[in-house]
Amino acid sequence: xxxxxxxxxxxxxxxxxxxxxxxxxxxxxxxxxxxxxxxxxxxxxxxxxxxxxxxxxxxxxxxxxxxxxxxxxxxxxxxxxxxxxxxxxxxxxxxxxxxxxxxxxxxxxxxxxxxxxxxxxxxxxxxxxxxxxxxxxxxxxxxxxxxxxxxxxxxxxxxxxxxxxxxxxxxxxxxxxxxxxxxxxxxxxxxxxxxxxxxxxxxxxxxxxxxxxxxxxxxxxxxxxxxxxxxxxxxxxxxxxxxxxxxxxxxxxxxxxxxxxxxxxxxxxxxxxxxxxxxxxxxxxxxxxxxxxxxxxxxxxxxxxxxxxxxxxxxxxxxxxxxxxxxxxxxxxxxxxxxxxxxxxxxxxxxxxxxxxxxxxxxxxxxxxxxxxxxxxxxxxxxxxxxxxxxxxxxxxxxxxxxxxxxxxxxxxxxxxxxxxxxxxxxxxxxxxxxxxxxxxxxxxxxxxxxxxxxxxxxxxxxxxxxxxxxxxxxxxxxxxxxxxxxxxxxxxxxxxxxxxxxxxxxxxxxxxxxxxxxxxxxxxxxxxxxxxxxxxxxxxxxxxxxxxxxxxxxxxxxxxxxxxxxxxxxxxxxxxxxxxxxxxxxxxxxxxxxxxxxxxxxxxxxxxxxxxxxxxxxxxxxxxxxxxxxxxxxxxxxxxxxxxxxxxxxxxxxxxxxxxxxxxxxxxxxxxxxxxxxxxxxxxxxxxxxxxxxxxxxxxxxxxxxxxxxxxxxxxxxxxxxxxxxxxxxxxxxxxxxxxxxxxxxxxxxxxxxxxxxxxxxxxxxxxxxxxxxxxxxxxxxxxxxxxxxxxxxxxxxxxxxxxxxxxxxxxxxxxxxxxxxxxxxxxxxxxxxxxxxxxxxxxxxxxxxxxxxxxxxxxxxxxxxxxxxxxxxxxxxxxxxxxxxxxxxxxxxxxxxxxxxxxxxxxxxxxxxxxxxxxxxxxxxxxxxxxxxxxxxxxxxxxxxxxxxxxxx
Numbered sequence: 001x002x003x004x005x006x007x008x009x010x011x012x013x014x015x016x017x018x019x020x021x022x023x024x025x026x027x028x029x030x031x032x033x034x035x036x037x038x039x040x041x042x043x044x045x046x047x048x049x050x051x052x053x054x055x056x057x058x059x060x061x062x063x064x065x066x067x068x069x070x071x072x073x074x075x076x077x078x079x080x081x082x083x084x085x086x087x088x089x090x091x092x093x094x095x096x097x098x099x100x101x102x103x104x105x106x107x108x109x110x111x112x113x114x115x116x117x118x119x120x121x122x123x124x125x126x127x128x129x130x131x132x133x134x135x136x137x138x139x140x141x142x143x144x145x146x147x148x149x150x151x152x153x154x155x156x157x158x159x160x161x162x163x164x165x166x167x168x169x170x171x172x173x174x175x176x177x178x179x180x181x182x183x184x185x186x187x188x189x190x191x192x193x194x195x196x197x198x199x200x201x202x203x204x205x206x207x208x209x210x211x212x213x214x215x216x217x218x219x220x221x222x223x224x225x226x227x228x229x230x231x232x233x234x235x236x237x238x239x240x241x242x243x244x245x246x247x248x249x250x251x252x253x254x255x256x257x258x259x260x261x262x263x264x265x266x267x268x269x270x271x272x273x274x275x276x277x278x279x280x281x282x283x284x285x286x287x288x289x290x291x292x293x294x295x296x297x298x299x300x301x302x303x304x305x306x307x308x309x310x311x312x313x314x315x316x317x318x319x320x321x322x323x324x325x326x327x328x329x330x331x332x333x334x335x336x337x338x339x340x341x342x343x344x345x346x347x348x349x350x351x352x353x354x355x356x357x358x359x360x361x362x363x364x365x366x367x368x369x370x371x372x373x374x375x376x377x378x379x380x381x382x383x384x385x386x387x388x389x390x391x392x393x394x395x396x397x398x399x400x401x402x403x404x405x406x407x408x409x410x411x412x413x414x415x416x417x418x419x420x421x422x423x424x425x426x427x428x429x430x431x432x433x434x435x436x437x438x439x440x441x442x443x444x445x446x447x448x449x450x451x452x453x454x455x456x457x458x459x460x461x462x463x464x465x466x467x468x469x470x471x472x473x474x475x476x477x478x479x480x481x482x483x484x485x486x487x488x489x490x491x492x493x494x495x496x497x498x499x500x501x502x503x504x505x506x507x508x509x510x511x512x513x514x515x516x517x518x519x520x521x522x523x524x525x526x527x528x529x530x531x532x533x534x535x536x537x538x539x540x541x542x543x544x545x546x547x548x549x550x551x552x553x554x555x556x557x558x559x560x561x562x563x564x565x566x567x568x569x570x571x572x573x574x575x576x577x578x579x580x581x582x583x584x585x586x587x588x589x590x591x592x593x594x595x596x597x598x599x600x601x602x603x604x605x606x607x608x609x610x611x612x613x614x615x616x617x618x619x620x621x622x623x624x625x626x627x628x629x630x631x632x633x634x635x636x637x638x639x640x641x642x643x644x645x646x647x648x649x650x651x652x653x654x655x656x657x658x659x660x661x662x663x664x665x666x667x668x669x670x671x672x673x674x675x676x677x678x679x680x681x682x683x684x685x686x687x688x689x690x691x692x693x694x695x696x697x698x699x700x701x702x703x704x705x706x707x708x709x710x711x712x713x714x715x716x717x718x719x720x721x722x723x724x725x726x727x728x729x730x731x732x733x734x735x736x737x738x739x740x741x742x743x744x745x746x747x748x749x750x751x752x753x754x755x756x757x758x759x760x761x762x763x764x765x766x767x768x769x770x771x772x773x774x775x776x777x778x779x780x781x782x783x784x785x786x787x788x789x790x791x792x793x794x795x796x797x798x799x800x801x802x803x804x805x806x807x808x809x810x811x812x813x814x815x816x817x818x819x820x821x822x823x824x825x826x827x828x829x830x831x832x833x834x835x836x837x838x839x840x841x842x843x844x845x846x847x848x849x850x851x852x853x854x855x856x857x858x859x860x861x862x863x864x865x866x867x868x869x870x871x872x873x874x875x876x877x878x879x880x881x882x883x884x885x886x887x888x889x890x891x892x893x894x895x896x897x898x899x900x901x902x903x904x905x906x907x908x909x910x911x912x913x914x915x916x917x918x919x920x921x922x923x924x925x926x927x928x929x930x931x932x933x934x935x936x937x938x939x940x941x942x943x944x945x946x947x948x949x950x951x952x953x954x955x
Contacts, residue, residue, distance in 0.1 A: 044190060051078050051179060055127070055159070059152040060176035064162040066293050067246035068239075069184040070214035075129050075159055082127045082157070088113075089127040099140035103147060106130065110151045124157045131161040133169060145172030164292040165251050181292050185212040194221070201230070211294045211308060215239060231309040240310045244318045247295050258324040258338065259285060263296045263305050265319060265342040265358055271303040273349075277341040312357030320361055336367030344371050347378070350472075353513045356384030363390050369399065376403045377437045380410070381474055381516045385555045389414070402434060409441040411558025411593070433470055439463075440478040447485055448595040452634045456486045471880050477506050477517040484524040488531075488566075489597060491637065491672075491708035497528040498803030501860070502871060509546035516554050519547035523563035527570035532707045534805070535850065537861050561586045562598075569602060572609045573711045575718075600629035600638050607645035608712075611719040616652030623649050636670035637709075640679055643667040644716055647682060651720040657686040674705040678713050678734075685722040693729065701731045704809070710734050732821065733809050733854060764839060764848045766799045766865045770899030776840060790815060790827075791835035796903045798849070798858050799865045800916045805857035817909045832856070870897055870920065877927045884934040891931030891947055898924050901954075925951045 051074065054061040063071045079089035092109045094102045113126040128151060135141050151158050152174060162169060170178060186194075191212065192203045201220060209231055210216035219229050219239055229235050248260055262279045263269075274281040283300060290298040297306035310318075316339075319325045325338050336344075339358045344367065346355040356379045359368045372379060372391045379388050389412060392403045404414055440463070447456055460483055467479040480503050487496035500507065500521060507522045509515065522543050529536060536544075551560040565586035583602065590598045603626035610619035626642035633639065644667075647657055655661075664683045668676045677700040684692035705713065713734050717727035762777030772792060774781045786792050797814065798804050812824030819827065832851065841848050850857050858865075873894050877887055902920050904913045928951035935944035 044186075047074065047179075047183065048077050048081060050177075050183075051159075052081055054177040055157045058174070058176045059124075059156075060148065060158045060160070060174055062160045062162060062170055062173065062176055062178045063184075064164060064167055064170070064178055064292075065181040065184055066164060066243075066295070068213060068215045068243040069181055069294070071161055071184060072131070073214070074179075074184065075131075075161060078159065079127060079129065082124075087124050087127055087157075089129065091129045091131065093131045094134070095132040099135050099137060102133070102135065103140060103143050106144065106147045106151075110147065110154060110156060113151075113156050114154050125155045127157045127159065129159045129161065133160060133162055134166055135169065141169060141172050144169065145174075149174050165249075181294055182290075184214065185294050186214055186217055187212065191217060209309060211297050213243070213294060213308070215243075216308065232311060237311045237314050240308055241314050241318060243295055243308070244310060244315070245321075247293050248318060248322045250323060254324065255280060256285060256289065257322060259289065260293070260296065261319055261322055261324045261338060262342060263298075264307055264315060265339055266305075266307075266346070267309065267354060268306045269304070273345055277338070277345055279338075312354065316357065316361050325361075336365060337362055340365055340367040340371065343368070347371055347375050351513070352378045352382035352384070355379070356382055356387050359384075360387055363387060364394055369395050373400055373403060374434075376406050376434065377441075377478075378472070378474055380406075380556070381477075383514060383516065383550075383554060385410075385412070402438060406438055406441060409438070409445055410556060411589070412556075433472060433475065436463075436466060436470055437475055437478060440467075440475070440482055444478075444482050444485065445595075447482065447489070448590075448598045450596045450632045450634070453486065453490055460486060468878055469880060473506065473879070473881065474515075474517060476503075476879070477515070477521055480506060481517065481520055481524060484521070484528065488524075488528065488708065489601065489638075491674075491706035491712075493528050493531045493711070494707040494805070494807070497525070497532055497534065497707075498801075498805060500525040500528065501803040501805070502868075505872070507543055507547070509543065509550060511546075514546075514550040514553070516550060516556060516559065519550040519554075520559055520563050522547035523551070523567050527567045530567070530570040530574040530576060531711045532855070533574060533711075534855070534857070537859065539861055558589065561589060565602070569605045572605045573715055575715075596629050596632050597638070600626050600633060600642065603629060604638070604642050604645050604712075605715075607642075607649060608715045608719070611645070611648045611652045612715075614652070616649050616654075619649035619652060620646065637672055637675045640667050640671040640675045641712055644679055644682060644712075647686065648716055648720045648723060651686070651722060657683075657722070662686065672706075672709075673703040674709045677703040678705075678709065678716070681726055682716065682722060685726040693726070697729050697731065700734055705734055732825075733807070761862055764863045766795065766863065768796060768799050768865065768867050768903045769870070769897060769901065772796045772799075772903045774839065781838065785838045787838065788831055788834040790831045791838055793905050794831055794835055794856075795839075795849075796905070797912070798856065799867055800902060800913070803857075804860070804863070804865065805855055808851075808854050808856060811856060814910050814912050866897060867902070867920075870894070870924075873897070874923050874927050877930050884938050887931055887934035888938065888940070888943060891928060891934075894924070894927055894931075895950060921954050925954050928954075 051061050051063075055078075063075060065071045079091075082089050090109065090113065092105065094105060096102055096105075109128055109130075113128060133144070135144060148158055148160070160169075160173070164181075170176075188203065188207050191206055194217075206217060206220050210220060216236075216239060219236065244264060248257065248264065250257075252260070258279055259274070259281055262274055262277065266273055271281045271286070286298055286300045289296060290300060295308050297308070299305070319339060339361045343355040343358040346352075346358070352375060355371065355375075359371060359379075362368050363372075369391055372388055376388050379385075388403060389407060392400050392407055392414060407414060443451075443456070443459060443463075460479075463479060463482075467475050470476075480500065484496045484500055487493065487499075503521070507518050507525060509518055509522075525540070526536075526544055529540070551563060554560060561582055564582040568580055568583045583606075587599065587602055590602070603622045607619045607622035607626060610616070610622060623642060623646035626645060627639065630639040630642050643663070647662070650657060650661055662683050664679065668679050671679065677696065681693065681696035681700055684696040710733065713730070714727075717723040717730065765775045767773040767775075772795070774792075774795065794811065794815065797811065798806060808825070808828060809821065812819070812821065812828055815831075816824050816827055832849065836849055839848055847859055848862050850859055873890050876882055877890050877894075882890065901924075902913075902917045904917050908914055928947045932944045932947035932951070935941075935947060
């Protein structure tokens with residue numbers, strides 16, 4: 001007989017591997033215990049009854065599936081069902097290489113069952129389970145089929161357990177029912193039956209992660225928390241690794257093995273992704289893989305797949321052992337190895353976290369180096385700084401000069417001698433994006449050193465159109481970080497806070513795809529929040545925790561150190577309890593890198609902090625160091641504040657301030673009006689002249705302080721005799737407040753109650769476009785509830801303001817421009833009370849409208865505004881990151897939202913409502929024109945004409 005070209009491969013699951021040590025036939029009745037978790041999940045009456053019925057009808061049943069789907073557990077449960085009927089069950093494992101030995105053992109097992117016949121007439125003699133079948137020749141296969149037939153004639157029920165690669169043996173068996181992988185997979189209703197709602201994880205999450213694979217379902221149901229046994233845990237990785245090793249076994253044909261390796265590398269994707277990297281994915285191949293291996297979650301009808309998640313390191317190790325990856329497809333070697341091709345495809349789709357994990361398999365391969373060259377900062381942002389550094393150190397210096405330049409700007413020390421040629425030999429399609437990112441990094445570095453703030457402001461205005469036109473969101477994160485730092489040093493912290501509040505989506509952290517620069521932005525936001533004294537919300541607390549985990553897990557110490565140090569400096573200004581562990585190390589690094597501006601601000605703030613702590617001598621040294629750092633800075637505000645810190649430290653030493661120590665004229669020369677007013681007031685208080693103090697206080701009232709300067713004023717006036725005397729006379733807009741004392745710490749029960757109250761509070765929805773409409777929950781607030789017209793105007797003003805936060809004096813100037821500040825405060829108090837009464841806010845309820853530190857703001861956790869939705873849609877349209885179809889659909893939705901423009905009251909003395917209306921109208925026109933261009937590219941002339949007509953009709 002001719003030999004069969006089917007390879008022999010012994011079963012690799014737990015039962016077969018245990019029996020490979022000894023291949024003798026098991027003659028005792030099968031009483032093996034089933035794993036408790038698998039027993040609970042696999043004891044499905046329907047499936048067990050189907051196998052038993054098949055055995056009673058045909059005498060033979062075949063269980064053919066991959067490892068890990070519970071085939072052995074199912075056979076054990078069937079054996080238990082026969083044991084309960086008094087029919088003995090025996091287990092025969094054929095993990096042998098000799099076909100003759102396999103046939104002889106089958107015949108011996110049949111003879112043994114006949115000799116031990118104790119059954120009554122007409123009942124089955126026994127149940128024989130044959131496992132680990134793998135035959136080499138067609139002649140032996142026929143003999144095996146005849147042996148099975150003889151067992152059936154003798155009255156023996158037979159279960160044969162096969163791997164899918166040995167499915168060809170079924171052709172030689174008598175008629176029987178085959179139970180495949182799709183029969184063994186747990187359906188959603190079955191998972192719900194066994195899991196119920198008692199578990200900490202939802203049924204949908206279990207099914208999504210496990211695809212119904214019994215061993216994984218039992219694993220996830222063993223604990224009440226996701227982190228214990230969910231994706232990413234050590235137990236999960238170990239179990240899923242075994243499944244992948246079985247699914248990617250070397251006995252598969254090359255085409256099927258390559259397909260499985262590609263899907264495992266992608267994790268999730270479509271047939272288009274597979275075809276894009278040169279992997280054949282025919283419908284027949286997908287259907288066969290789906291029927292026998294649910295691990296990949298294939299949906300042939302949609303052309304999609306979603307693999308069971310696994311840790312990147314484990315996946316790389318598994319794929320590296322398979323021939324399809326290790327040796328590569330010879331016809332595609334010119335395009336790089338399989339993993340590098342997958343990584344390039346993932347990078348083009350924006351999945352840099354997984355792309356970097358795959359590139360580590362062959363980091364110095366030419367295609368891998370090309371991917372690193374095209375997306376260096378994106379890979380660093382996804383946590384793959386070691387990969388980029390490895391490529392920069394080990395690749396020829398002429399190939400990656402821009403990558404080395406980028407690493408130096410991020411504070412990474414490279415021992416190699418880097419060239420300075422910018423983007424030499426770089427792919428032209430990525431030049432603009434990478435060069436813009438390097439330009440932003442250089443600008444950030446220059447800002448931290450001694451670059452003029454006027455130049456920075458000019459550059460920010462010039463960079464904004466280029467950033468908005470650049471594809472990819474990472475460049476926007478860099479720009480926001482640059483702008484936040486510039487406004488921080490300029491003292492306009494409130495403006496930066498508003499911008500970062502609007503850029504909430506840029507600060508968000510995805511658990512599966514963390515972003516380093518999103519974490520940096522969140523720390524910028526937290527630092528600015530502390531400076532202006534804004535209360536923190538539960539949502540921002542969660543974002544900060546995620547950002548902290550991302551920074552701690554990163555390998556970018558410079559970025560992490562700078563972010564934490566700036567937040568510590570903000571803690572000094574705000575008066576919060578602070579831990580200064582990271583600041584000294586950061587200052588040493590700043591001094592080595594010659595970052596003069598960072599050093600100057602750090603020394604100024606630390607000098608104030610030391611003065612408050614009673615360490616006047618050290619405060620004086622800090623102030624002197626700040627003045628030395630300011631010598632190279634062009635702006636005078638930092639020098640003026642450093643001089644103020646020096647005055648405070650001198651008084652802390654017990655010395656008096658005279659004309660020689662003050663050097664007032666030199667200190668105030670060139671300073672901004674608010675800094676100059678602060679210096680004159682402190683100097684007047686130090687001299688003790690009541691007339692001079694009165695003049696200085698009047699000058700302070702005339703100068704509206706920036707929030708950063710106001711915070712520094714509050715810090716300077718909390719220590720020293722002159723500061724304490726001046727503090728009682730500070731105008732309202734200059735007074736600071738200790739955030740720590742204003743927000744007492746909550747206990748666990750109080751925090752739980754606060755979360756429960758927030759969850760039960762209805763959302764306040766404010767619609768500004770087409771007239772102002774306010775609804776609480778599902779009910780619209782009627783007009784009769786608005787007893788004061790100004791209350792509704794105030795709510796509209798807060799909703800239209802970026803960040804929904806305004807200073808009290810700004811509101812008073814806009815609503816009552818002709819009254820003084822004292823009378824305006826009374827009017828504002830009355831209107832606020834009326835507003836809160838209209839929306840149903842009580843003193844003990846959750847606050848929709850918050851008032852603290854001289855600010856009025858809307859709580860983002862409890863208030864939603866259609867302006868925010870408008871801003872989000874316009875940013876998405878203008879980012880050029882959306883497809884044409886998405887742009888058209890967004891423009892259609894935007895047209896329905898705009899409804900004639902934003903609310904403008906009849907009385908708008910300062911024109912703030914009209915300016916905001918015009919700004920939103922301009923952004924609406926630009927979005928409609930972008931929609932017209934997208935519709936034209938889609939050859940939808942009617943829609944393009946309509947968008948153009950709408951844009952022209954905007955008033």
